[in-house]
Amino acid sequence: MQYNTSDFRKGLKVQINGEPYLITEFNFVKPGKGSALYKCKLKNMIRGNTLDRTYRGGESLEAADVEETDCQFLYKQGDMFVFMDNETFDQYELSADKVGDAWKYLTDGMKCIMTLFNENPMTVAPPNHVVLKVEYCEPGAKGDTATNVNKPAKVDTGAEILVPIFVNIGDNIRVDTRTGDYVERVKVK
């Protein structure tokens, strides 16, 4: 499907050189008696870099078939992360570079949102908050509840998360995956 310049708007997903882009800013300008110009800022939906592009009335861009689907993380095999679509039970393999920082939060069976471009997995987003188990950290002094001092803790995914001094080995902690920040200690039944 093609989008004509008259369809252009913020939030539209289009293809440039075979890669999906999101129109993040859009400006209609028309010089004097001249042709309409559509000035766009576009964000690459895979690599995150942005482009400034100007289109003229009558030009068009291929629509990007980008869809999001619910899936769960199954397991890691070598450098590949294996996910399953919760509805179709299709399995997808994502390389480490496509998974990006999300690997830090992926535990077996975790529900994620997979973004597909032309039916190929592109990126995966874990839930905004996940619970991870601390496997190793330096012990904190008893009774020390200071929250402004952090220390690294190794969690069950193998990632290091900065946690307050009072967190101990075996604790379960809630982490915000958007920032990578520790949120709180949680009790797991």
Add this chain to the structure above:
Amino acid sequence: MTSETWPAKASLETLEQRAQLLKTIRQFFDTQKFIEVETPLLSRDTVIDQYLDPIAVTLPNDPRHPQQGKNYWLQTSPEFCMKRLLASGADAIYQICKAFRAGETGRLHNPEFTMVEWYRTGDDMHAGMELLSELADLTLKRGLAQKLTYQNAFLKYADVDPHEITGPQLMQRLIEMNIDIPASITVEDHDGLLDLLLVEKVQPHLGTHCPVILYNYPATQAALAQVRGTNPAVAQRFELYVKGIELANGYCELLDPALLQERNQKTNQLRINDGKPPLPEASHLLEAMQHGLPACAGVALGLDRLAMLAIDKQSIDEVLAFPIDRA
């Protein structure tokens, strides 16, 4: 149906300021002995321009078949009818009316907008610029306009002589300046490349202190202005800019009906090349010019943009009661 779009977009305070602006404009023309006129918004004729797309309206012969009937055009400006009034004997006329242009929506565009348009016989381009400058001073209080030729503006802000530079040189210059060139603009499209340079490098500087009137456009951008001189021949066309925003377009008006026909044919061919329908070349204006249009200058000014600047708003939506998404 429920929606968030029923209330007015502009505040009532803004609408009151807009009403005051209209009064000021009417007083200005009244003092200058102009007569306010009203001409049809629906006409069999329409201005033929490569990049102005009029909205077609069907006047049904039979109300049971509203899609079938005579084709009329919502006017992109009241130019044709106002010139017919001049050919009918009027001397100095102005109009404040709605104009319509398909496909134009943005910070400075609404498909239906308000135009202030005026004509005075006996005026040459400089008299036309003078009157526009006075109206700009009165309504915006940013002083009288500084006059700058199109050529000097391009030399000053883009280091390009628009009349001398070749297409390939211009393309090279745009690439050097890191300006993204739309794929459909080729080296043959000299005006397309100049427009791009105007938008990116020239326009942002125009009218930052006081209003600026750009004049003596390339002959290829004459539209309905007279072309004069040689080496280079330039169009007796002028535009008002304030804070980098184009506010008005004026001409020392083309009088020769043969030239009108010639330009219409050329423009229609360009429209066809762009995949657009040609527009009717036979018109009442052509007949009026064959009868005799007196020498005159005319200007069309976008009232919504003027109000936006006068009231210090960021988009014309903020000075419209109901912009197109609420219409």
